[in-house]
Amino acid sequence: MKINVLVAEIGSTTTVVNAFQDINSPSPKFLGQGQAPTSVLEGDVNIGLRGAIEDLRINLGLSVLEYDEMLATSSAAGGLKMTVHGLVYDMTVRAAKEAALGAGAIIHQISAGRLKRTDIKKITELKPNIILIAGGVDYGERDTAIYNAELIADLELGIPVIYAGNIENQEEIKEIFKDTDNRLYCVENVYPKIDLLNIEPTRSVIQDVFEEHIIHAPGMVKVREMIDGPIIPTPGAVMEASKLLKEAIGDLITFDVGGATTDLHSVTEGSEEINRILISPEPLAKRTVEGDLGVFVNMLNIVERIGKDKLQAELKLDIDKLISEHRPIPKTPEQIAFVERLTLEAVMTALDRHVGKLRDLYGPAGKKTVAEGKDLSNVKYIVGTGGALTRLPKGKAILGEITKRSRNSLLLPKEGAKVLIDKDYIMASLGVLAKRYPEAALRLMKSSMGIQEE
Numbered sequence: 001m002k003i004n005v006l007v008a009e010i011g012s013t014t015t016v017v018n019a020f021q022d023i024n025s026p027s028p029k030f031l032g033q034g035q036a037p038t039s040v041l042e043g044d045v046n047i048g049l050r051g052a053i054e055d056l057r058i059n060l061g062l063s064v065l066e067y068d069e070m071l072a073t074s075s076a077a078g079g080l081k082m083t084v085h086g087l088v089y090d091m092t093v094r095a096a097k098e099a100a101l102g103a104g105a106i107i108h109q110i111s112a113g114r115l116k117r118t119d120i121k122k123i124t125e126l127k128p129n130i131i132l133i134a135g136g137v138d139y140g141e142r143d144t145a146i147y148n149a150e151l152i153a154d155l156e157l158g159i160p161v162i163y164a165g166n167i168e169n170q171e172e173i174k175e176i177f178k179d180t181d182n183r184l185y186c187v188e189n190v191y192p193k194i195d196l197l198n199i200e201p202t203r204s205v206i207q208d209v210f211e212e213h214i215i216h217a218p219g220m221v222k223v224r225e226m227i228d229g230p231i232i233p234t235p236g237a238v239m240e241a242s243k244l245l246k247e248a249i250g251d252l253i254t255f256d257v258g259g260a261t262t263d264l265h266s267v268t269e270g271s272e273e274i275n276r277i278l279i280s281p282e283p284l285a286k287r288t289v290e291g292d293l294g295v296f297v298n299m300l301n302i303v304e305r306i307g308k309d310k311l312q313a314e315l316k317l318d319i320d321k322l323i324s325e326h327r328p329i330p331k332t333p334e335q336i337a338f339v340e341r342l343t344l345e346a347v348m349t350a351l352d353r354h355v356g357k358l359r360d361l362y363g364p365a366g367k368k369t370v371a372e373g374k375d376l377s378n379v380k381y382i383v384g385t386g387g388a389l390t391r392l393p394k395g396k397a398i399l400g401e402i403t404k405r406s407r408n409s410l411l412l413p414k415e416g417a418k419v420l421i422d423k424d425y426i427m428a429s430l431g432v433l434a435k436r437y438p439e440a441a442l443r444l445m446k447s448s449m450g451i452q453e454e
Helices: 045-060 089-102 117-126 144-152 167-177 200-213 219-226 234-249 272-277 299-306 306-314 320-323 333-354 389-392 393-404 427-433 438-448
Strands: 003-011 014-021 029-037 065-075 079-084 105-112 129-134 162-165 183-186 232-234 250-258 260-266 287-291 359-363 366-372 381-385 418-422
Touching: 003 045, 003 117, 014 045, 014 167, 014 272, 014 381, 014 427, 029 045, 029 438, 045 167, 045 219, 065 234, 065 427, 079 089, 079 117, 089 200, 089 287, 105 117, 129 144, 129 200, 129 299, 144 162, 144 167, 144 320, 162 167, 162 200, 167 183, 167 272, 200 232, 200 234, 232 234, 232 389, 232 427, 234 250, 234 287, 234 381, 234 393, 234 427, 234 438, 250 333, 272 366, 287 333, 299 333, 306 333, 306 418, 320 333, 333 389, 333 393, 381 389, 381 393, 381 427, 389 393, 393 418
Parallel strands: 003 065, 065 232, 079 105, 079 129, 129 162, 162 183, 250 381, 381 418
Antiparallel strands: 003 014, 014 029, 250 260, 260 287, 359 366
């Protein structure tokens, strides 16, 4: 049997390969999954990829595994590292940051205004994969972005640079980078006028640049030779899948709880009522990354947030023993109960950091209520992906706790929001599959989440 499409997810610790068949039919199928340790430390991620393909072959009971094409997502070698430099933090910097996060980047540095010596030093030390320069509404302030571009060009780092600022500067920026080793990409302004975000063009280019330039993990050149289609950052793939699903079923949020981070993707316009009192614009699709909330690598951070004594009282288990014996995949009932409690804390903390809120302002005219941040009150579905939520028995119940939260001033999903679990754990794979086969990706996603086709 020749498989239609394989999708590889090359993670920092594990490489997973998912197999899909009948991709051009009305009933595409998820055949199965293989996995192997990602082999960055062995000097070649290709070893881990081939190991995952071999594991898939064994799982499918095939003597030989043949396939038509292979696509991929990657977060190996630290994922997509970016620095973002704009004019005013709450305006252009924030818009550029939203674009970068939505594309699946990990932002290591943000600066507002003219770059200082310490900023330049940090860029040099970080050696980011991409540098994003923004600043100024269209036909507004020009000097800051030009000044910053000149300093970055003088560093001669040979790093791809995206310019997404005042369009009046584009020709000047092209001149600045003309004789450098930096590949320059000029795109539409992320903040073209006051209170207007335009992040999708920048988000799309970031993913293109990732695919074209980011092969820094050992062996990624060989992987590129095996892959027939796009390679996009894994978090960006989850966002693509979330956007596709939103178009089909309605406003949603997607939690991706992993060993190192907890990502929350929201795809919602929010309510008209809240949009009227929103003090600054929010993107349709927003991602926040909580780098301190992982249920394996950052387990101790979550334990500290909850408190050891509280955990001990709640679970009635030996917490010190569970910490010392903690593994990436829990096996015993005690370990499972421990990780489920960590996952609940990660979900609720990530939600608190992502969601918008109402605030009362007092002035000469009296009290005025305003909204700031992302409005989730129109969300109809709460989606769970990632190992913790898809593999733990209480994944669905954990997300169900969101609808029971006291709202107070928080713009949370309402009680009627429905929980969906990506039971096949294929959402990231489907995000990259959607680049070529959107209809098949949507059907497979609905199947994984138990959504009936109309």
